[in-house]
Amino acid sequence: xxxxxxxxxxxxxxxxxxxxxxxxxxxxxxHTPLMSGANAIxxxxxxxxxxxxxxxxxxxxxxxxxxxxxxxxxxVVGGYLVxxxxxxxxxxxxx
Amino acid sequence: xxxxxxVNLAYIVAAALFVFGLKMLGSPATARRGNALSAxxxxxxxxxxxxxxxxxxxxWIAVAMxxxxxxxxxxxRLVAMTSMPEMVALFNGTGGAASLLVxxxxxxxxxxxxxxxxxxxxxxxxxxxxxxxxLAWGKLSEAFGSRAVVFGAQRFVNGLILVGLLAAGVLFVMxxxxxxxxxxxxxxxxxxxxxxxVLPIGGADMPVVISLLNSYSGLAACAAGFAINNNIxxxxxxxxxxxxxxxxxxxxxxxNRSLANVLFSGFxxxxxxxxxxxxxxxxxxxxxxxxxEAASSVTFVPGYGMAVAQAQHAVHELGELLEGNGCEVTxxxxxxxxxxxxxxxxxxxxxxxxxxxLVEMEDINRRMETVDVAVxxxxxxxxxxxxxxxxGSPIYGMPIINVDHARTVFVLKRSMASGFAGVxxxxxxxxxxxxxxxxAKASIMGMVxxxxx
Numbered sequence: 243x244x245x246x247x248x249x250x251x252x253x254x255x256x257x258x259x260x261x262x263x264x265x266x267x268x269x270x271x272x273h274t275p276l277m278s279g280a281n282a283i284x285x286x287x288x289x290x291x292x293x294x295x296x297x298x299x300x301x302x303x304x305x306x307x308x309x310x311x312x313x314x315x316x317x318v319v320g321g322y323l324v325x326x327x328x329x330x331x332x333x334x335x336x337x
Numbered sequence: 338x339x340x341x342x343x344v345n346l347a348y349i350v351a352a353a354l355f356v357f358g359l360k361m362l363g364s365p366a367t368a369r370r371g372n373a374l375s376a377x378x379x380x381x382x383x384x385x386x387x388x389x390x391x392x393x394x395x396x397w398i399a400v401a402m403x404x405x406x407x408x409x410x411x412x413x414r415l416v417a418m419t420s421m422p423e424m425v426a427l428f429n430g431t432g433g434a435a436s437l438l439v440x441x442x443x444x445x446x447x448x449x450x451x452x453x454x455x456x457x458x459x460x461x462x463x464x465x466x467x468x469x470x471x472l473a474w475g476k477l478s479e480a481f482g483s484r485a486v487v488f489g490a491q492r493f494v495n496g497l498i499l500v501g502l503l504a505a506g507v508l509f510v511m512x513x514x515x516x517x518x519x520x521x522x523x524x525x526x527x528x529x530x531x532x533x534x535v536l537p538i539g540g541a542d543m544p545v546v547i548s549l550l551n552s553y554s555g556l557a558a559c560a561a562g563f564a565i566n567n568n569i570x571x572x573x574x575x576x577x578x579x580x581x582x583x584x585x586x587x588x589x590x591x592x593n594r595s596l597a598n599v600l601f602s603g604f605x606x607x608x609x610x611x612x613x614x615x616x617x618x619x620x621x622x623x624x625x626x627x628x629x630e631a632a633s634s635v636t637f638v639p640g641y642g643m644a645v646a647q648a649q650h651a652v653h654e655l656g657e658l659l660e661g662n663g664c665e666v667t668x669x670x671x672x673x674x675x676x677x678x679x680x681x682x683x684x685x686x687x688x689x690x691x692x693x694x695l696v697e698m699e700d701i702n703r704r705m706e707t708v709d710v711a712v713x714x715x716x717x718x719x720x721x722x723x724x725x726x727x728x729g730s731p732i733y734g735m736p737i738i739n740v741d742h743a744r745t746v747f748v749l750k751r752s753m754a755s756g757f758a759g760v761x762x763x764x765x766x767x768x769x770x771x772x773x774x775x776x777a778k779a780s781i782m783g784m785v786x787x788x789x790x
Binding site for chain 2: 246247250253254257258259260261262264265266267268269270271272273274275276277278279280281282283284285286287288289290291292293294295296297298299300301302303304305306307308309310311312313314315316317318319320321322323324325326327328329330331332333334335336337
């Protein structure tokens, strides 16, 4: 268990490098959908929010969790839909 | 019920889908499928979490998800493409808020030092993201006024907040408790810091803020992941964090400024540029049409002014007519045109401009000498040759689209006021420049009408 933070930090380091590699290849044309799409991914906090909201933890935890679920769902649903709406408008000549 | 190994395996699948999704966002042809893939990853993560042993209570979750989904879907459906920066700012804010609350709730779990530290971090980053995003939204939608606010004691106040945060953080980590008053001090200071961070940034620097807040929203999720020991939050959060940092960096480079300069200086305070004087040569739609009709290569350079005038559809129509006339048409887009990275591309895509006509600054500059007519619509600073020539200019050194190297330049402008950065533009007095005064949309429509006659 003492190793857990180190192991998590290891994952963090790898994921950051992967992120840099992936994103630096995206052309400027798509930067807005990239940003809103990435933003939707940051709504992954919904997983933590669900666990808090659904737990039988004491005190305010389930309420905080439920509010967090609302915010995160707005982020996820809104983010993906608006990205899809934007990308749907990008057409090649003749399409 | 799924056991935790199965749940974590499903999280790996979700993470892989996020990675693939982001990779496919690298080309307009695959981007839409990439986004759908990423959404599928999110759905998997949510469903397996709901099926895991951690979920004992359903009713609050159902209500919360329903409310969130309805708000999110409506917002995504109704927002105008010109308001996309505000929308993204708000979505960043909701992500930050969610991470903040997840961290806070984690305090009711275990009271270890590691949890206390990571909860402090997620409340700090989440809080800065939340209040910063709300202020950024206010500035972008002009609800609070968009100018940079700089006051003398700003650095001193920011320093005090940071010292306060550090002290409160140490105190809290030594004695973590969910109802500790120190926790609320941290929360309050974090929200204050977000406001103070965005306050001195305004106007043309907003794309940087949006990118940075995007990055923070990812980092907040990452910190929350540490607080609750959850891999998928850490992986996805850091992907987003990296994306935001890269975009921030691109924006800064495109303005030839360091991030520190954007964050702390408040643009416009140093404007001591030499006054430009000269005679402008106005032109009317009729003469502009005659020149365009004879051109074999035309490039449009749109700025935020085009969006304000809602001229993008008219511009597209003119582009089509020119193409029908055997002319090569391109749209040259500066990286910081608009109010967020890539904003102008979305507005043109909305007006049915095909993406193969959208070209980046470096590409068009390389062949600007061969362009017959460059049509500048509502752009100013990004085509200002003072950035190359005048060392006293506040935008000196910023890469620009060299429209002055084209054979002829049309500048569509309402009147002779200076641009967003408040800088005079020698382009307007160039020998090959013709000014087409008036509302951009009306001017374009005028040329379209000439073509149709």
